[in-house]
Amino acid sequence: MSSTRIALFGDDRAVITVATVLADHGQSVLLVGSHPEHLAKAEAMGFATASIDYRDDAALRQLGLGDRIGTLFGLYSSDAENVFLSISTRAIAPELRIICMIHHVDSAPKLIAAGANKIIDPYEISGRKI
Amino acid sequence: MRGCYRLGDSRRYRRVKGLAKHLLEDPKAPAKRYFDALMIVLVLSSVGLLIYDVRHPLGSAATLFEHFVVSAFIVEYLLRAWVHDDMHQVVIDHLDRAELINAPFRLAPALVEIAAQKWAYVRSPLAIIDLLAILPDYRALRVLRIFVLFRMLKLFRYVGGIGELAGVLKEKRFEFLMLGIFLAFITLAAGTSIYLFEGGRGGGSINTFFDALYWAIVTLSTVGYGDITPHTVEGRIVAMALILAGIGFITITTSIFVTAMTERLHGMREGHLRHEIAKLKNYTVVCGYGRVGRVVVDRLAREGLPFVVIEADERKVDWVRRNGQLALQGDAVRDAVLEQAGVRGRADTIICTTHDDVANVFITLSARHMNPEISIIARANATESISKLELAGADHVVAPLQLVGLVAAQYVGMPVAFEAVLAILRGARKVIVDAITALPGSFLDQARIGEIDFAAHRLVLFGVVPGASRELEHQRHVYKLRGRHFHFNPGPDVVLGAKDTLVVFGHELSVAHFRHKVELSLLKQASSKR
Numbered sequence A: 001m002s003s004t005r006i007a008l009f010g011d012d013r014a015v016i017t018v019a020t021v022l023a024d025h026g027q028s029v030l031l032v033g034s035h036p037e038h039l040a041k042a043e044a045m046g047f048a049t050a051s052i053d054y055r056d057d058a059a060l061r062q063l064g065l066g067d068r069i070g071t072l073f074g075l076y077s078s079d080a081e082n083v084f085l086s087i088s089t090r091a092i093a094p095e096l097r098i099i100c101m102i103h104h105v106d107s108a109p110k111l112i113a114a115g116a117n118k119i120i121d122p123y124e125i126s127g128r129k130i
Numbered sequence B: 001m002r003g004c005y006r007l008g009d010s011r012r013y014r015r016v017k018g019l020a021k022h023l024l025e026d027p028k029a030p031a032k033r034y035f036d037a038l039m040i041v042l043v044l045s046s047v048g049l050l051i052y053d054v055r056h057p058l059g060s061a062a063t064l065f066e067h068f069v070v071s072a073f074i075v076e077y078l079l080r081a082w083v084h085d086d087m088h089q090v091v092i093d094h095l096d097r098a099e100l101i102n103a104p105f106r107l108a109p110a111l112v113e114i115a116a117q118k119w120a121y122v123r124s125p126l127a128i129i130d131l132l133a134i135l136p137d138y139r140a141l142r143v144l145r146i147f148v149l150f151r152m153l154k155l156f157r158y159v160g161g162i163g164e165l166a167g168v169l170k171e172k173r174f175e176f177l178m179l180g181i182f183l184a185f186i187t188l189a190a191g192t193s194i195y196l197f198e199g200g201r202g203g204g205s206i207n208t209f210f211d212a213l214y215w216a217i218v219t220l221s222t223v224g225y226g227d228i229t230p231h232t233v234e235g236r237i238v239a240m241a242l243i244l245a246g247i248g249f250i251t252i253t254t255s256i257f258v259t260a261m262t263e264r265l266h267g268m269r270e271g272h273l274r275h276e277i278a279k280l281k282n283y284t285v286v287c288g289y290g291r292v293g294r295v296v297v298d299r300l301a302r303e304g305l306p307f308v309v310i311e312a313d314e315r316k317v318d319w320v321r322r323n324g325q326l327a328l329q330g331d332a333v334r335d336a337v338l339e340q341a342g343v344r345g346r347a348d349t350i351i352c353t354t355h356d357d358v359a360n361v362f363i364t365l366s367a368r369h370m371n372p373e374i375s376i377i378a379r380a381n382a383t384e385s386i387s388k389l390e391l392a393g394a395d396h397v398v399a400p401l402q403l404v405g406l407v408a409a410q411y412v413g414m415p416v417a418f419e420a421v422l423a424i425l426r427g428a429r430k431v432i433v434d435a436i437t438a439l440p441g442s443f444l445d446q447a448r449i450g451e452i453d454f455a456a457h458r459l460v461l462f463g464v465v466p467g468a469s470r471e472l473e474h475q476r477h478v479y480k481l482r483g484r485h486f487h488f489n490p491g492p493d494v495v496l497g498a499k500d501t502l503v504v505f506g507h508e509l510s511v512a513h514f515r516h517k518v519e520l521s522l523l524k525q526a527s528s529k530r
Helices: A013-024 A036-044 A057-062 A079-092 A106-116 A122-129 B002-009 B011-025 B030-053 B058-086 B088-102 B107-123 B125-137 B142-158 B160-171 B174-200 B209-220 B232-277 B293-302 B314-322 B335-341 B357-370 B385-392 B400-413 B415-426 B508-529
Strands: A007-011 A029-033 A048-051 A070-074 A096-099 A117-118 B283-287 B306-312 B327-329 B347-352 B375-379 B395-396 B429-439 B459-465 B480-483 B486-489 B501-507
Touching: A007 A013, A007 B030, A013 A029, A013 A036, A029 A036, A057 A079, A070 A079, A079 A096, A079 A106, A079 B125, A079 B357, A079 B385, A106 B357, A106 B385, B002 B088, B011 B030, B011 B058, B030 B058, B030 B142, B058 B107, B058 B125, B088 B107, B107 B125, B125 B142, B160 B174, B160 B232, B174 B209, B174 B232, B209 B232, B232 B327, B232 B429, B283 B293, B293 B306, B306 B314, B314 B327, B335 B357, B357 B375, B357 B385, B385 B395, B429 B508, B459 B508, B501 B508
Parallel strands: A007 A029, A007 A070, A029 A048, A070 A096, A096 A117, B283 B306, B283 B347, B306 B327, B347 B375, B375 B395
Antiparallel strands: B429 B501, B459 B486, B459 B501, B480 B486
């Protein structure tokens, strides 16, 4: 598979933070969001960006999910948005690897049901680290 | 030690203890209500006896009754001490710990811990009240009899609402402490000065410092019996200052109470609401009181079906509540809110009608996750969301904008039909499309379509949905319908099978009458067989 690009969905700091770490590891990343301000900031930092509303299936298809893009990160600040993103993208690309951040413990089984492959709970990990 | 393990394993012991705990501590247990009522009666009758006793001699029956009441109180006190914690569990824990660190087991620390736990019970305010209610049985001391009144305090345990008052007192204890200090200061200052000015003088009625304090309190509280009055100019000045301070004091006390109560009122109302919801069964949860939600709620209300609305907007919630309907304020995206609405169990339908598809998908998924049996109806605002809602577990998806398209398409072709379709969709004129099941054994079972006189029943047959694992043959207009098939306008030779569903169109009375006839034929069949 040549689909090595990683798409990061989200509209806040989380995306840029994760993208920086991934880029440091030599990954090719694409930042997807709908806040022009946030995207401009990401672009200024040298990231490739795409302005897309995640509710729009046609736009998601154009991104080349499962084709050019093999992995997707759902980093929206609400669990509901991440669930919606997972359901939409799983329907478009069954092979896609979907990794989502969750904000509430109860959402984990729902995200799995919605098609996410992996769940990351940043608060739990940080809490354990402390 | 072995006894402790055996006690921990004994099912009977656990059951008896669980029962006692249920009776005494579980606010939801039905038996607790009867127990509480009994205790209230005991308390009130023993206090009533005390009052009667003041002027009338009591017979031996009353003494016996008093003994009975006190024994009941003692038993209750001991039971509460018993269920407060598990003694054998402490010993077992200590044994386990000793085993883990390979040290010999010592009984003394375990006993100390048990004693500490029981002491924690004895020290709790309600337990102290219980003890005080038992004490006055020791009649040697006449003054102790006033302690019978402490039995009144026992009512706190049995009447839930009083707990709220205690909560207010506890919450505002800083304010009340300040007021208490203020009160003590004023009383002392006024009492001392009146005593200095008028104490022991001829003509004045203040003889002791206690008299002075008594006068200060009576005046401060604006009660003013008038049995003691200041006679000197200095005394009257003190009185005037005291009266003004008293008005301020009472106003502040009242306002503290009122604000504390209004703050609590919200919580109390929520508690009442939760209680109301807990009483419902097989009801519908409507998430989102938007334009679609409102129509749904109005229809449910008109048909007298129970429902609960979840809405985040406070004004909309107020509106629903003002109509005398149940509404929870909160975001349905949060699991706790759905849980509160009883989605995990007692509700049988949930309708997601928020204007946000993202939220609808999430609520659908949450509800399906909580309750695999629940029937979920979701609103899709974008056409693309329909498949996502179905993926998330919705049983039916309603797309308002698509419905508009459907109706509009009708209008372009045939304006008259448009009016009819719109009327049906809006539920006006009571003309409905409804499904009737061919119950096995009824006259519909094995009947030919041509034999059934729909016209006589003032009904129009739309189509047939065959029951599971059955398909009609040689039919042209077949539409897929969630794993089953819908046959539009089937021919007269089609034979119906059991569990087939007829989709008919007509006045709601005609539909109800036809359904009744189907059920009636089933009964007739059953009785003729017998």
